[in-house]
Amino acid sequence: MSSVLSVDVRDVREVRSLARALCSVGEVVAGSRSEYDIIELVASYLDELGISFRLEPVECLTWLERGCEVVLDDGTRVPARAIPLSPNAVVEGRCVYVGTRLRESEYSDLDVCGKIVVSDWSTHDLDDLKYQYIAAVNAGAIAFVVIEPYLDDGFRRIVVTYSKDYNFAVGEAPPVPVVVVPKIWGLKLVERLRSGSSVKMRIDTSVEVKHGIGYNIVVDIGGRVESEEILVCAHHDHWFTGYCDNVVGLATLLWLVKKLVKSRYTPRRSIKVVSFTAEELGRPRFAPWYWIYGSYVYVHRHVGELVSKCIGVLCIDAFVTQPLEFYVTPDYQPLVGKVLSRYDWLRYEVLPPSIYYDSLNLHVVGIGGVTVSSLDALMKFYHTNYDTEELMSDGDLVHLLRVVADFINEMSTDYVPSVKSVEEYLRRRLKVLDLEIELRIPSLYVLKLIYREFLKPYYYGVYGKDFDKIYCDLVPEVITGSLRSEVRELLAEFSVEKLNKLRSRVVVPGSEEILVDVPSIDVVKQLASRSRDVALHHLHYVAKYLDYLVERFQRELLSRLVKLGVEVK
Structure with missing residues (x-):
């Protein structure tokens, strides 16, 4: 098996080429036209290789930005993007700068009622943006403008809900618009507000929120032992270009499928290769736990087969460079130790399972495994328009492919969860x-x-x-x-x-x-x-x-x- 999944410079070129083609689609939102476009690219690639696949529908919430305009009272147009799940709205009002207030109690000394709040983005945890938003809205703000924390001319999308909890069932739709402006523009705006100048702003967000149908893409590679299988997964929806999160993951899956099928090698265990939809957003009814929904549907649709046959999952998501992060269930820690002992020069960290990856939905029904990522290294560019090909060197990509190949070699042959x-x-x-x-x-x-x-x-x-x-x-x-x-x-x-x-x-x-x-x-x-x-x-x-x-x-x-x-x- 090792010769089948060996990695050389030709593999790096192929994955690069695949990723460029997939990135040409642009932002891919579950249930949107762009998702169908990327599925068509995947289908065309697999059809040319004579590889069969199936599409499994997933009913999902689809949010699309159609336009976003921010204009100051002096006529200055400020570049901006809507933050999901911002509503359609046209609002005009006086701006007030609030820093990084997270709690409603922090607005007791500041009147923001009927005003547009301008806020720094809390970098303690980027997902705390929803708490910043909720606190401002509950204090009476009519719109929320957040400043990109790292990139001078960048935009970032982090989903904002209007519920403090993370329930699976239902949440409230955000009631007022929320937009992000680049850091350099945000600093100019804050400077004017701190100087005592009165600044008025007009915000116009044009978005489409609808019931959509996304699709999980599934390829089955038969093994010699039909009663055992492993699952290798990534996701294909992404914000902006999404090169590292997670176009490269999808390209790696396609490379893997081609490598295995064209070798005519039959692994001992069957390998199910799945690209999930609705990883970034998709759970219906504005549910506060909005992410990893495509894999949730897949697991619950196939839970009996998974529990009886699946030995483990390998998930690839948000990889960019060293140090690598391996999110591992206890039964796979010996395998991680074995594989990583071959890379004494590799910088990495072994961590417990994470709730931010599709692998979680398999873990909680009983399937152990490994997620390969480097999210911390990506964080500055995470979910931004700067998540592009230039972030990842060929050397980084070689590391990813070799580690993935080693895990699949072991998991599809004789590794037994410990x-x-x-x-x-x-x-x-x-x-x-x-x-x-x-x-x-x-x-x-x-x-x-x-x-x-x-x-x-x-x-x-x-x-x-x-x-x-x-x-x-x-x-x-x-x-x-x-x-x-x-x-x-x-x-x-x-x-x-x-x-x-x-x-x-x-x-x-x-x-x-x-x-x-x-x-x-x-x-x-x-x-x-x-x-x-x-x-x-x-x-x-x-x-x-x-x-x-x-x-x-x-x-x-x-x-x-x-x-x-x-x-x-």
């Missing part, structure tokens, strides 16, 4: 809850059940108040043990600063299930501003409640593990 790695990982996680146990997972089937039961995204804190990323890990309930330790430390050595860093809630975004809720922590924070002794008194009750929660989770987790078939000692 049950022992998951056993050890679970033991370490459960120790945080003072559960010192030995456990044995008797089969891969039980391993998949464990992922379905315990692998979850989680948000540690309260939406719109405690600003953090959404994480993903096994048994997020163990945070209760960490929280108890922090409270015990505070009882031993009280500090208002440390107290204010405590979080009171753990929630599962999407389902919005609350795993842990200790509202009395917020009460103690309020008391601490008035009386240290009273706060400490109430903190003792918090500690006792956390003791109760830890004991409850110990019992529940052990019971759930046993019911799944895990042998516990």
